[in-house]
Amino acid sequence: MSLERRDTKKAFMASGRAERIGALPDDLLHHVLSFLPAHEVVRTCLLARRWRHLWKSAAALRITGVKGCKNAAWFVNFVDNLLFLRNPRVCLESFELDLDECDLDFEAFLPANEVHVNTWFRHAVMCGPRKLLALRTTTGIYSDPEEHETLGFPNVPLISPYLTRLELTMVYVHSSTLDFSGCPSLVHLTMDDCDIVGNISSRFLKHLRIFSSFFQTDPVRAHICVPGLVSLEVMGELRRAPVLESMPMLVSAVVRLELDCHDSCSKFDYGYCDDRQCYGCYGSGAHDWRGESVLLKGLSEVAELEFSVDSQVFIVNRDLKLCPTFSKLKTLLLSEWCPDIASDLNILSCFLKHSPILEKLTLQLSKVPKKPAEIQRSYTPPEQPFALSHLKSVDIKFDEVDGKVLNILRTHGVPLEKVNIQRTKLLDLNVS
Numbered sequence: 001m002s003l004e005r006r007d008t009k010k011a012f013m014a015s016g017r018a019e020r021i022g023a024l025p026d027d028l029l030h031h032v033l034s035f036l037p038a039h040e041v042v043r044t045c046l047l048a049r050r051w052r053h054l055w056k057s058a059a060a061l062r063i064t065g066v067k068g069c070k071n072a073a074w075f076v077n078f079v080d081n082l083l084f085l086r087n088p089r090v091c092l093e094s095f096e097l098d099l100d101e102c103d104l105d106f107e108a109f110l111p112a113n114e115v116h117v118n119t120w121f122r123h124a125v126m127c128g129p130r131k132l133l134a135l136r137t138t139t140g141i142y143s144d145p146e147e148h149e150t151l152g153f154p155n156v157p158l159i160s161p162y163l164t165r166l167e168l169t170m171v172y173v174h175s176s177t178l179d180f181s182g183c184p185s186l187v188h189l190t191m192d193d194c195d196i197v198g199n200i201s202s203r204f205l206k207h208l209r210i211f212s213s214f215f216q217t218d219p220v221r222a223h224i225c226v227p228g229l230v231s232l233e234v235m236g237e238l239r240r241a242p243v244l245e246s247m248p249m250l251v252s253a254v255v256r257l258e259l260d261c262h263d264s265c266s267k268f269d270y271g272y273c274d275d276r277q278c279y280g281c282y283g284s285g286a287h288d289w290r291g292e293s294v295l296l297k298g299l300s301e302v303a304e305l306e307f308s309v310d311s312q313v314f315i316v317n318r319d320l321k322l323c324p325t326f327s328k329l330k331t332l333l334l335s336e337w338c339p340d341i342a343s344d345l346n347i348l349s350c351f352l353k354h355s356p357i358l359e360k361l362t363l364q365l366s367k368v369p370k371k372p373a374e375i376q377r378s379y380t381p382p383e384q385p386f387a388l389s390h391l392k393s394v395d396i397k398f399d400e401v402d403g404k405v406l407n408i409l410r411t412h413g414v415p416l417e418k419v420n421i422q423r424t425k426l427l428d429l430n431v432s
Contacts (some may be wrong), residue, residue: 026054034060034093038082056086059093061124072109076116083123091162092127096134110151118154128162130185136169157182168194180205200242201225212236221294232302237261241315244298253299256308256335257316263294264312293322300324304331307347320346326355330390333362348405352412357390363405364397388412394419 024032033041033055041055061082069075097120099109110117121135135151155174158166159182166183167190175198180186187206194213205226215222215238222242232253234242239262257263265273296319299305305326309316332351348363391414396405398421409419 026057029054030057030059030090033058034062037062037064039078042082057090058086059090060095061086061092062094062096062098063120064096064098072113076113079120080116083120086127088127092124092129094132094134095124095127095129096132096136097121097124098134098136114152117151122154125158125160125163128160130162130164132165132167133160133163134165134167134169135171136167153177159183161185164188166190168192170194172197174198196222199223199225203228206230209233210235210238214239215242217242224298241294241313243292243294246301247298248301250299250302252304253302254306254308255295255299256306257313258310261310261313263315264310265314293319293324295319297322297324300326301328302326303328305329306333306335307351308335309347316347320350323350323354326351326358328357329355330357330359332358332360333364335362335364348408349412352388352408355388358388359390359392360395361391361393362395362397388414391418396421 033044038061041058044051044055045053063079063082097117099117124133135153151170152172153168153174155176157179158177161183162185163183164185165188166186167188169192171191172195173191178196178198178200180189180200180202183202184204186202186204189200189202189205189207190209190211191213192209192211194210195216196210196213197216199222200208201223202225206228208224208226208229208231210233213236217240221240223245224242225245227246228249229247230249230251232244232247232250232255234244235254235256237258237260241257241261241263294315296316299307329351332355334348334351352358352361394409394414396419398405406416406419410416
């Protein structure tokens, strides 16, 4: 008996837990093993004769790397054998591959073993995981996708009748995979720090989260076509913001576009300044814009919305010209990433005049920006705005507030007794 096996068995038996746990039925033991990393699950075969093959029928595979392992060949061989020796008659409930836990030289490991990693992932799909299919190559947020290694996901459709949740972190995903028509049970999709090439489409998806990812579609915009979506989060650096198509079932949405978004211009609010060095304008084909709404039309049927857009992101200015009616919107938060709401108030006016059943409004901003009038957002309000008869409360969370905010609310018929101001700097409010 090897020293490792003897020590493992001795420690386990000495605690008296082996007898108690070993008396449990196999199904319950398989469930317990599903919470452990794969390399620890395999080691249980050393405990006793009954445990020798239990690991092969575990309900989940969590390949999270082995601390201290720096031998790439050993790790590849371990995962190959893990998948090959697993009982194929047992349905896999969940599969996680998280290379971030490895002590391997990731920059060297990934290019040399990408074929192996893709094979592991395809093998897992064939095992029919239901609850979760997760692939994470490493962690960290980068401002430039060239600064880190991403795993290239195979450019083939993902087909699984059982898969309900998919999580991808730092993965290069091609257009064929982004068509999830072959996954009728998939309702949760999360993409963190991924490189996305193509449109995202699914008739079945209910929850979509895209965080700090890059849409590699310049100059043509990607489209998100998920008509059955219930919740949406689009946050972080997106390069060109994707076009949000109709989502009639949408209940909640969080949309945050920062200055690093490629749809930014500091010189002109519609994105076609005369500077040919401005990548935001000329790199996006802005001069050929034909009146396509990027964000607001797709969000027009949401019930709860958090909207945060830097003042230089010009696609919002365009969307304001085509502003739809937010017929279901009841809760709206315009947060600190959206500084224009306090300077020219056109975004605020747009939502107030196009939200007939709005009940709760929150304005959140750290300070009042001083923005030149010539580059303020442009918006032409309708002649007959909606009466805000459903509005119950307005929370203003500003460090600095001027009378413009209260004036615009009063202009829209909002009684000041419904306005609650929370601020850290006490300033005089000159309400004209």
